[in-house]
Amino acid sequence: MTSEQYLLLREKFPHLLNHQSVEENGSLVEIDNFSVAIKQLIILCGDDPKRDGLQETPFRVLKAFLESTEGYREDPKLHLEKTFDIQHKGLILIKDIDFYSLCEHHFSPFFGVAHVGYIPKEKITGLSKVGRLVEGYAKRFQVQERLTTQIAQAIEEVLDPEGTIVLVEAKHMCMCSRGIKKANTVTTTSSIRGIYENRPDLRAEFYSLIKN
């Protein structure tokens, strides 16, 4: 990696500065090791890391991974803490929140939409904050089930609503383009809390609204 690339990474991702690792000759040892590993990967796959199009690839790969895992550098729950004093007794549904995440097994993308509903007791958060919450948990190495649970858990913990319901629909590239190669398969996961656990009528309302 060149010193310009290294400086750009440090500027864009300041957490690298706090890294425990050793700095040698103006570069972090771990970044250099990563670069070597990506070159080895290119060789193992049968190509030449020195050819023109691949020379900058270790840098690009690292930058892309750091961008795709920005959620580790925040506590997504904090977005919900700014609440409003609004009287509202019914469902608040934020649907079709699109997200891109990385499967923790293969580091390949999985992406889709999250639908988040809650029936407030006293606390209501800003609509965009629910999108930020989804983004904060999606931008990590994830599995869909954990992503779904974390979103529901955060709403429940911070807003303390009557009930929470979260449904996530996603396509996993590790299943579409390799392995079993099922290009059209969509996985659905849900997490329900509070009043939703015992009220099929409220669940039905949520499911019918997200279908429209």
Ligand SMILES: Nc1nc2c(ncn2[C@@H]2O[C@H](COP(=O)(O)OP(=O)(O)OP(=O)(O)O)[C@@H](O)[C@H]2O)c(=O)[nH]1
């Ligand atoms: N439950 C769950 N499984 C996932 C998710 N993302 C990927 N997987 C699965 O993780 C599993 C990993 O299985 P392994 O047998 O360890 O790995 P593999 O040999 O690459 O498996 P194949 O994909 O079947 O080729 C696969 O079945 C994937 O479909 C997810 O979000 N949730």
Ligand SMILES: [Zn+2]
């Ligand atoms: Zn996978």
